[in-house]
Amino acid sequence: MSQYTAQQVHLKSRPAGLPTHDNFALVTVELPQPAAGEVLVKNLYMSVDPYMRGRMREDAVYAQAYALNEVMYGGAIGEVVESNDPSLSQGDIVLNQKAWQDRFVAPANTLVKLEPFDRAQLSLYLGTLGMPGLTAYVGLFKFGEPKPGETIFVSAASGAVGANVCQIAKQMGCRVIGSCGSDEKAQWLKNHCGVDEVINYKTCSDLNTALVAAAPEGIDVYFENVGGEHLQAAINSMNPFGRIAACGMISGYNAATPEPGPNNLMLIVGKKIRITGFIVSDHVDMREAFLSEMIPWIQTGKITSHETVVEGIDHAVDAFLGLFSGNNFGKMVVKL
Amino acid sequence: MSQYTAQQVHLKSRPAGLPTHDNFALVTVELPQPAAGEVLVKNLYMSVDPYMRGRMREDAVYAQAYALNEVMYGGAIGEVVESNDPSLSQGDIVLNQKAWQDRFVAPANTLVKLEPFDRAQLSLYLGTLGMPGLTAYVGLFKFGEPKPGETIFVSAASGAVGANVCQIAKQMGCRVIGSCGSDEKAQWLKNHCGVDEVINYKTCSDLNTALVAAAPEGIDVYFENVGGEHLQAAINSMNPFGRIAACGMISGYNAATPEPGPNNLMLIVGKKIRITGFIVSDHVDMREAFLSEMIPWIQTGKITSHETVVEGIDHAVDAFLGLFSGNNFGKMVVKL
Numbered sequence: 001m002s003q004y005t006a007q008q009v010h011l012k013s014r015p016a017g018l019p020t021h022d023n024f025a026l027v028t029v030e031l032p033q034p035a036a037g038e039v040l041v042k043n044l045y046m047s048v049d050p051y052m053r054g055r056m057r058e059d060a061v062y063a064q065a066y067a068l069n070e071v072m073y074g075g076a077i078g079e080v081v082e083s084n085d086p087s088l089s090q091g092d093i094v095l096n097q098k099a100w101q102d103r104f105v106a107p108a109n110t111l112v113k114l115e116p117f118d119r120a121q122l123s124l125y126l127g128t129l130g131m132p133g134l135t136a137y138v139g140l141f142k143f144g145e146p147k148p149g150e151t152i153f154v155s156a157a158s159g160a161v162g163a164n165v166c167q168i169a170k171q172m173g174c175r176v177i178g179s180c181g182s183d184e185k186a187q188w189l190k191n192h193c194g195v196d197e198v199i200n201y202k203t204c205s206d207l208n209t210a211l212v213a214a215a216p217e218g219i220d221v222y223f224e225n226v227g228g229e230h231l232q233a234a235i236n237s238m239n240p241f242g243r244i245a246a247c248g249m250i251s252g253y254n255a256a257t258p259e260p261g262p263n264n265l266m267l268i269v270g271k272k273i274r275i276t277g278f279i280v281s282d283h284v285d286m287r288e289a290f291l292s293e294m295i296p297w298i299q300t301g302k303i304t305s306h307e308t309v310v311e312g313i314d315h316a317v318d319a320f321l322g323l324f325s326g327n328n329f330g331k332m333v334v335k336l
Numbered sequence: 337m338s339q340y341t342a343q344q345v346h347l348k349s350r351p352a353g354l355p356t357h358d359n360f361a362l363v364t365v366e367l368p369q370p371a372a373g374e375v376l377v378k379n380l381y382m383s384v385d386p387y388m389r390g391r392m393r394e395d396a397v398y399a400q401a402y403a404l405n406e407v408m409y410g411g412a413i414g415e416v417v418e419s420n421d422p423s424l425s426q427g428d429i430v431l432n433q434k435a436w437q438d439r440f441v442a443p444a445n446t447l448v449k450l451e452p453f454d455r456a457q458l459s460l461y462l463g464t465l466g467m468p469g470l471t472a473y474v475g476l477f478k479f480g481e482p483k484p485g486e487t488i489f490v491s492a493a494s495g496a497v498g499a500n501v502c503q504i505a506k507q508m509g510c511r512v513i514g515s516c517g518s519d520e521k522a523q524w525l526k527n528h529c530g531v532d533e534v535i536n537y538k539t540c541s542d543l544n545t546a547l548v549a550a551a552p553e554g555i556d557v558y559f560e561n562v563g564g565e566h567l568q569a570a571i572n573s574m575n576p577f578g579r580i581a582a583c584g585m586i587s588g589y590n591a592a593t594p595e596p597g598p599n600n601l602m603l604i605v606g607k608k609i610r611i612t613g614f615i616v617s618d619h620v621d622m623r624e625a626f627l628s629e630m631i632p633w634i635q636t637g638k639i640t641s642h643e644t645v646v647e648g649i650d651h652a653v654d655a656f657l658g659l660f661s662g663n664n665f666g667k668m669v670v671k672l
Contacts, residue, residue: 054606227601227602231601246604246605247605248605249601249602249604249605252602253602258599258602259599260596260597260598260599261596261597261598261599262596262601263594263595263596263597265563265567265585265598266563266585266589268585268611268613269584269585269614269615270390270613270615271613272612272613272614272615272618273611273612273613274610274611274613275604275609275610275611276608276609276610276611277603277604277606277610278605278608279605279606282608
């Protein structure tokens with residue numbers, strides 16, 4: 001054993017509906033010394049993301065389900081504390097899939113060494129420069145395929161993925177309509193992300209009517225993060241040959257009984273709509289291209305980020321649960 | 337005026353829900369002499385197709401809505417009776433969009449002269465060699481993209497489009513599962529079309545369970561003609577990266593109040609499913625390739641056709657209404 005312990009969040013039971021604190025346990029474990037080829041890492045930031053809800057299901061379709069009474073996993077940024085491998089040195093910053101714990105020992109070759117463009121903004125590698133940013137980039141370019149001048153509708157527009165979609169689409173010369181759940185988020189989207197029209201879906205009387213008003217000439221692309229009513233409104237406003245990049249449908253993630261879908265799917269045929277579901281992990285080959293465009297956009301201020309930072313692994317579950325009540329504004333990260 | 341009259345079926349009122357005879361009127365009109373460039377045609381067969389229901393809506397999305405108190409249109413095969421244009425002669429067979437009438441006068445350049453491979457099988461040009469056959473071909477190759485050895489599920493499998501999809505997919509070396517609404521159709525699909533498994537959706541206790549049993553290893557392609565429960569079952573059984581070619585959703589065409597959609601659309605993301613709606617008229621560039629493959633398939637008996645023939649323009653509305661109660665077995669045509 002090393003002199004180190006780690007705090008880990010374990011999945012104690014599978015949530016039925018909205019997860020609660022009772023589904024999780026904070027557990028302290030002792031860590032071994034790093035063996036040859038291994039390193040000991042202290043995580044600085046961990047990510048909480050909506051997709052994690054899917055992995056809490058026994059029948060998870062995205063990836064392997066989280067095991068019960070074991071530490072969960074996910075993206076994190078850590079600093080090497082001790083290295084027993086020549087490829088990594090103390091102080092190196094590594095991207096890892098060992099979230100939900102503050103320290104861990106792992107083979108060096110399972111970690112990605114980062115050369116951060118700014119060490120004061122490490123958490124960006126969990127957001128705009130990380131999985132959510134790449135998700136936005138892949139979904140938009142590969143499946144949304146917007147052309148300059150087209151109109152795109154983005155749901156959960158102030159979320160970690162949505163905010164990047166909005167801003168990349170603006171870089172491309174699209175008209176962007178976003179939906180979000182608070183006036184504060186709406187202001188940020190308009191004033192800092194350049195979004196043309198914002199719909200507060202919680203206060204508008206009818207989402208469908210609001211979208212028709214925001215896009216009187218229809219939408220060409222819908223970046224789907226929400227599902228349900230949002231999808232129905234998007235299909236209703238879709239122009240012929242419109243594309244839907246289906247990244248997530250958070251409105252259904254916690255439904256104990258699945259809710260019926262939109263009542264206008266028939267329009268998919270008449271409007272010749274294409275809907276494509278995707279998972280970012282199938283498209284990591286686009287990461288180089290993504291970073292080479294995104295880092296300059298950030299450095300020149302063309303793309304801005306907003307983060308909600310929760311402190312301490314003992315609040316990681318709070319941070320995760322907050323995703324489903326819209327508490328996050330931009331990327332939700334936990335500072336460890 | 338010529339010495340000819342025509343009988344035409346007019347749309348008298350827009351149906352709310354399932355159309356009835358009251359929505360239509362049989363009208364006799366006098367025909368003018370064909371002017372220069374025009375021909376007088378006697379229609380031999382006319383087509384009735386599910387898509388026509390969409391054109392009876394005021395807000396038709398496929399194409400222009402049928403006007404009230406005017407003759408409707410659609411595919412028909414006719415014989416030139418009098419020609420006032422050098423490109424067509426008496427006795428020529430022409431494909432036209434002048435269905436719902438037994439005779440008409442039209443510019444020669446709006447008609448397609450056919451060189452039928454068999455004059456005894458002219459009605460094939462409204463079915464297997466016509467729009468429904470081309471629809472099957474385009475939907476399958478362009479949007480379903482099945483690979484040999486993959487499993488495809490076809491709804492309304494004994495219909496004009498579905499039966500061609502099943503048989504083309506068998507030619508490609510796919511495993512084919514079809515759904516239909518009678519045991520007679522099921523037998524025909526198995527014995528004459530080579531379909532591997534058939535589900536009678538009216539008598540199976542649960543469509544979803546039946547599809548899981550018929551495709552224990554899942555489906556890779558779904559050719560969508562029906563919507564609703566069929567779509568839900570297909571998504572449930574879909575393998576990762578599955579494709580849905582959305583050709584029609586007949587279960588919803590007559591709903592006065594739109595019905596909710598499948599409750600499992602969230603799986604589109606996790607399974608990375610692609611759904612593409614299409615309309616055959618956008619893909620007429622594939623007609624040459626289609627005919628060059630389909631005619632030999634028919635001539636060598638590799639693809640078979642079944643038709644339901646209704647006689648007389650006074651029964652055309654019956655034929656059309658029969659589409660929605662599953663009265664047709666294969667392509668429904670009206671012999672004039």
